[in-house]
Amino acid sequence: MKLIQFLFIFIFCSFSAQRVLPFDSLKVKEVRDLFADDYGNVYLYKNKDFSFTKYDSLGKQLGKLMFTVPFRVQGVQNPLSIALFSENAQEMKFVDQNLNEIQRLDFRQKFTYIKHVYAEDLQQVWLLDESTKRLLQYNFRNDTTINSYPFDANFDDLIDLLVFENKVYVLTKNQFRVYNLKFEKLFETPVENGKRLRRENEFILIVAKNSVFKYIPEKELMKIFEDPEVQIVEKNSLAYFEIKGNKLYLYNLENSRDPKIQTPVESPQNDTEKTVEELINEKSTKPDILKLLDEIQSLGF
Numbered sequence: 001m002k003l004i005q006f007l008f009i010f011i012f013c014s015f016s017a018q019r020v021l022p023f024d025s026l027k028v029k030e031v032r033d034l035f036a037d038d039y040g041n042v043y044l045y046k047n048k049d050f051s052f053t054k055y056d057s058l059g060k061q062l063g064k065l066m067f068t069v070p071f072r073v074q075g076v077q078n079p080l081s082i083a084l085f086s087e088n089a090q091e092m093k094f095v096d097q098n099l100n101e102i103q104r105l106d107f108r109q110k111f112t113y114i115k116h117v118y119a120e121d122l123q124q125v126w127l128l129d130e131s132t133k134r135l136l137q138y139n140f141r142n143d144t145t146i147n148s149y150p151f152d153a154n155f156d157d158l159i160d161l162l163v164f165e166n167k168v169y170v171l172t173k174n175q176f177r178v179y180n181l182k183f184e185k186l187f188e189t190p191v192e193n194g195k196r197l198r199r200e201n202e203f204i205l206i207v208a209k210n211s212v213f214k215y216i217p218e219k220e221l222m223k224i225f226e227d228p229e230v231q232i233v234e235k236n237s238l239a240y241f242e243i244k245g246n247k248l249y250l251y252n253l254e255n256s257r258d259p260k261i262q263t264p265v266e267s268p269q270n271d272t273e274k275t276v277e278e279l280i281n282e283k284s285t286k287p288d289i290l291k292l293l294d295e296i297q298s299l300g301f
Contacts, residue, residue: 023042027055028044030047031046032045032046032047033232034248035076035234036234036241038237043073043076045073050067050069052067054099062097063100071085072086081094081096081122085117090108090114091104091105091107092104092117092125111127111136113130113131114128115128118161123139123140124137128155128161134148135163135181136148136149149181157173159171160196166180167180167186168181173194176188176191186218187217193208195208210227210229210230210231211225211227212225212233229244231245
C-alpha cells in the first residue's frame with residue numbers, strides 16, 4: 001500500500017507541475033533571483049529592498065525576510081534549513097520553512113575575511129578565506145576547523161563555489177572549473193552569465209541567466225535547458241521555472257526543449273481547482289507509470 005501511495009503522489013506531482021499557477025506580475029517584478037523547492041513553493045529575492053519571500057504554489061505568501069545588507073541564498077533544496085551568506089556582514093544565517101532564523105554564524109570573530117561559504121550539511125561549512133588564500137572545512141557545531149587547503153585562485157571574479165566528494169566546483173564570471181583538494185585543475189570550460197551551482201544527486205548543475213547546464217564528470221557540460229528571451233531561470237526536481245516579461249512560466253521536464261509548450265504561471269479562472277482525475281484525463285495517452293500502477297494493483301498490493 002505504501003508503494004501505491006508513493007506512486008500516486010509521484011503522478012500527482014508530475015501532472016500538477018504542468019498546470020497554471022496564480023502569480024500576479026507585481027510579485028515577480030524587479031526580482032533578482034528565483035528559487036523553487038520540490039514541494040511546489042516559490043522563493044523570490046529582490047535586490048531593491050533585500051527581501052526574500054516564500055510563496056506556495058497558489059501565490060499565497062508563507063514567509064518573508066527583510067535584510068539591511070545583501071545576502072546570497074545558497075538554495076532551497078532543503079526547505080527546512082535554508083542557508084544564506086552575506087559577504088558584507090561576514091555572517092551566515094540558517095532559516096526554517098517559515099523563514100524564521102534558527103542559527104547565525106559570525107565569521108568576524110574567528111576568521112579574517114571570508115569571500116564565500118558553502119554549507120555542506122547542518123554541521124559543516126566550507127569557507128573561502130580571501131586573506132589567507134585557503135579553503136577551510138569548518139564544523140560550526142563544535143567551533144572547530146577540520147581541514148585547511150591552499151586555494152590560490154582569483155577571488156575577484158568568483159560567483160559560486162560547491163564542494164562534493166573531495167572535489168571543488170568553482171563558477172566565475174566566464175568559466176566553470178573543477179579542482180581536487182590539492183588545487184589541481186581537473187576540468188575547465190567557458191560559461192557565460194553563470195549565476196550559481198546546484199547539486200542534484202551525483203550531478204552538478206550550473207544555473208545561468210537563461211540556461212541550465214549539467215556537468216558530465218571530467219568530460220563536458222551538457223545544456224539541458226535554454227530560452228534566450230528569459231530574465232531568470234530555475235530548476236527543481238520536477239520542472240523548470242522562468243521569469244519573462246514579469247510573468248512566471250513553468251516547463252515540464254519532458255518537454256523542456258520545446259519552447260511551444262511553455263505555460264505562463266499567472267492567475268487562471270478555475271485551473272487551480274483541477275482534480276487528479278481531470279489532470280489524468282488531459283493526457284492523450286496513458287503514461288508508463290500509470291500502467292505500472294495498474295500492474296501493481298492487479299497483483300493485490
